[in-house]
Amino acid sequence: MALNRAQFVASFLADAHAHVGEMDRCLLLWERLSVGELPAAADLDGCFRAAHTLKGAARMMRFAPVSVLAHKMEDVLSALREQKISWSPRMGDLLFAGLDALRALLDQVASGSGELVEDERLCQALAELAASGGEAGGQKGVANGAPPTSVSERRESETGAAAVTEQVTPAPVVAAEAQAMGEGEGRKSAAPPRLPAMRSLGRSGDATIRMDAEQIDHLLQTVGESLFFRKRIKQRLQEVRQAHAACSRLMEAQSSRQLQSLSNQLQQTATQLAADATLLDQVLDALYTHTLEMRLLPLTTLFDMLPRLVRDLAKASGKEIQLQVRGGETRLDRVIIEKLGDVFLHLLRNAVDHGIELPEKRLQAGKPIQGTIQVLAGTQGGAVTIELRDDGKGIDLQRLQEVAVAKQIVSAGALGQLAHSELLELIFHPGLSTQERVTDLSGRGVGMDVVKRNIVELLQGSIRVESDPGQGTRFLLRLPLTLATVRVLLFRVNGLVLAIPGAAVAEIVAVQEEDLLPVVGGRALRLREQMIPVQALQSILGLSPSLLRLPTERRRLVLVLAHAQGQRGLLCDALVDEEVVVLKPLPYFMRRHPFASGMMISAQNEIVLVLDGLLLCKRMQEMGAETIRQSGESLWQRSTRHILVVDDTRTNREIEQAILQAAGYRVSLAENGEEGYAKAVAEPFDLVVTDVEMPLLDGFSLTRKLRCQERYRHTPIILVTSRDKEEDKRRGIAAGASAYIVKGAFDQSHLVDTVRNLLGE
Structure with a gap:
């Protein structure tokens, strides 16, 4: 029976990216070596082994161009290991070009688009490098029974592996490869460096099981439904207790053995149901935790790709930059990590091109020639925080304002109304760039708006920028641990039950009507010597008070919502509950709702809208500004x-x-x-x-x-x-x-x- 190789492609790609990543790691370490210095034996063996294993796996899968390219790289590493050739920057550039070509071929395998084509010029350059210290690494010395000249070929002779003889057509050499071969000296790559493909990391010998991501999502969905049924059991338990209490009151009114028996039975049932609910709590909590852990990956999955990216960006811009990374063990939802790839690509390009100065400029400013970019990650309050900072020149605020006015993003008169942090936020506006010329890395005014949109809208997080002139810039990211489930607060407004993600609520404050101070544009709450604007939710949603039951008690709650522009208070009647739920998408006829991000089912089988805290804050800010403008516009003009x-x-x-x-x-x-x-x-x-x-x-x-x-x-x-x-x-x-x-x-x-x-x- 013919072997169906298609079913092994996913496993091959996962292993192949791991081997390419290992080679990438080693080459980044070797760039610090002096010319002629020999890399550490363990790293050299590991890099050689990765190339050799990738070559064999590609050959088994009949991906000939991948196998041939890995073979040529293996020959170079073999010659280096046997000290037939010496380490040099040219060797590093050529091997890096080989890794980029391997990644491109693997991406083509993953997409299934077109026929794989071998880059003959790159393979020829690798073969010449391997042979430069002695015999060519690709020729077999079979005369008079002589053994093969390369380690890889000796292994193939010993194992009886067959040679690959497929014909391939040449492909044009990319600019980066041409430069690595000495043909593109002084010329930048036509395409800016890109973030290498992310891979799952694991130590050798780890007990791992590969599972399709969709299966994990289905499992999480099941857990979410189980959490719903747990809520229903608790509701039923409450109903049994109420029945027992009613039965007890009835017994006091008229004695009856039957009522006593029923009361005892209800009491026993309630006790057993309470015990079952407790056990179900424990089981479901454990199930949820373990399932969530399956979805989480360490940030090293992303961070291990960053050194190569910074290396390529620094080389393309003629700058010397070191990258320092801490907190890679922090775990985050795989979906969030995948979407962070583009975010870090833009942030690092921005730091290299806009932030870190050229060596001569740094010397003039009294700084070390080598710039520093730091990426720091950790957990805080159930969320993950990531900080990216550089020690460059900082953001030119004056230039930023000039460009913003020139591009009519903000009027010159309005600039005086903006605070320092608000001016810095202008960098996230589409089309705004302070670069005077367009380069391969930046200057087109795209990128930072993508960063903010991805962080805020797609990942439900926040981003803040800080900058000190001459000292550098910091980007502070705050992200939820997972997007699969969300902790929500259920609250009541005039009889209507609604929900909001708990991450959007900084705190909850109980207030009396007299605690809310009248100010222009509405009311405000004095909280720890700060004035927080407060608005009633029904006015934001446009609900008609005449159709709803008005609250009878004067004591109410203010949900203090936190967002990038400050805090806003949302007035509601009472807090109902707090739950961890799997959000369900809105039905088609509600998808245009201006404030809802999804829906959930309550324990009473009621549909509850989950509101978007960011959209509510924006609307509250607009309403307040509109009221102020209407009430004070004429006076202000005079x-x-x-x-x-x-x-x-x-x-x-x-x-x-x-x-x-x-x-x-x-x-x-x-x-x-x-x-x-x-x-x-x-x-x-x-x-x-x-x-x-x-x-x-x-x-x-x-x-x-x-x-x-x-x-x-x-x-x-x-x-x-x-x-x-x-x-x-x-x-x-x-x-x-x-x-x-x-x-x-x-x-x-x-x-x-x-x-x-x-x-x-």
Whole structure:
């Protein structure tokens, strides 16, 4: 019976990528060697063994071009191991070109597209390199019974392996390979370096079972349904307990042996059902944990591909860069890891091309010639955090603003309203690039918008950027552990039960109506000296209160939602439950719902919508801005008074801005003392409102610096702070503050009255 090789392709590809990855790892280590230095024996043996095994497997599968190319690379490694040739950068470039060609062939095998074609020029260059220290590695010395010259051929003679004699047609050499052969000196590759294919990693001897990913998804779906039935059992248990309580009350009213017997039976059933539910809890929790573990992979699956990518990017840009990686043992959903490939490709290209300077520039700046990129991963609060930082020149904020205005992404007038972090967020806008010329790596204005869309929309995570001029840039990613299941909070609004992912909720606060302060654009909650805008969910969803049962109790809950632009409060009536569920897709007639990300089935067999926290936050921000604009637009247009608000908390800035704009003032924002001072020097302001506790430059110091400027010697300056001690007030007045407002006593009218009094209105 003929062997059906098709059923072994998946296994072959998994092993082949593992062998290519091992060779890649070794070559990256060898690049640090001096010319003529011999690599470590263990690494050399491992690299040779990977090439030899790949050659044999490809031959068994009849993928001749893969086998031939691996054979030529094996000959080079054999000659190096036997010290017939010496290590050199040219050898490294040529072997790297071979690995890229192998990956391209394996990708073609995976896609099943077209006939595999051998690159004869690359194979010829490898053969010449192997033979450069002695006889050619591909010729067999069979005269007079002489043994084969190469180790690989000696092994084939000993095992009786047959030679491959298939005819192949030549293919053009890619630019990277031509450069590796010395034919593309001084020329960049036509295509920028790409992230190598990811592979599953495992130590030799690990007990592993290959399982189709779809089977794992089905298993998780089954576990999700089991969790649903567990909820139903608990519901039934509650019903039995209620029946038992009713029976007991009935017995008190009229004694009956039958009622007593029924009561005892219900009590026994309830006890047994409770025990069964406890056991089911334990079993399902274990099943869920083990199933989830099957889906998780270590981040080394991705991180092991990054050194080669950074190496190629650095070489293409003429820079010296070292990559430091920590936290690769952190485990993450395989689906998330797969989608992170493009994210890291863009982030690393950005760091190399925009961040790390050329060696001469680094020397002029007093930095080491070799730049550093760090990738740090870990877990925090049930989520995975990844930080990518470089020690380059940082983001040119001035250039970023100029490009944003030139491309009409933001108006020049609106720039003054943006805080430092908001300006940095402009790099995620489609089509924006600060590069003055287009290169193979960047400059087209695409990439960073893809990064944010993948992180926020596809992976339900968040990304934040920080940058210090001359010191470098940091990207902070926060990702859920898995996308297969989600922990949701069920809550009630006017009788309607809804759900929201728990990851979107920073905390839950119980409030009375009087705790919510009236501000322009709605209401706000003072939480740990911060003002958080609060809106009722029914107004966001556009529900008609007349059709719903109004809440009878005054005590309500605020779900504090956290997102990249700050915090928002969502007002609801009560918290119902917390569950881990497998989200179900919305039916076709609900797929255009503006705020729903999916649905779930409750223990009462009711359909519950799961709302998207990010979309809710965006809508709340739009509604607040719209209300502020409508209420204060005419006054603002007539106003000639310009006020600067300085606060490191975005929500506080927004609240104060809303209050002051509604009172008829023009308002500009700054998110720390240094930024506030720079804006005050750049243009005149009629009054300054500043926080005290801020990074870089606190409110006291900002006040003193402003008083040293002739322009601000008599300008009103208001300190708004949580410090309520008399010594702090005296310190503020001594620094030159015109007024001191404690946040604990802060309200809308107090701020406006103080501003008007100081401006003489």
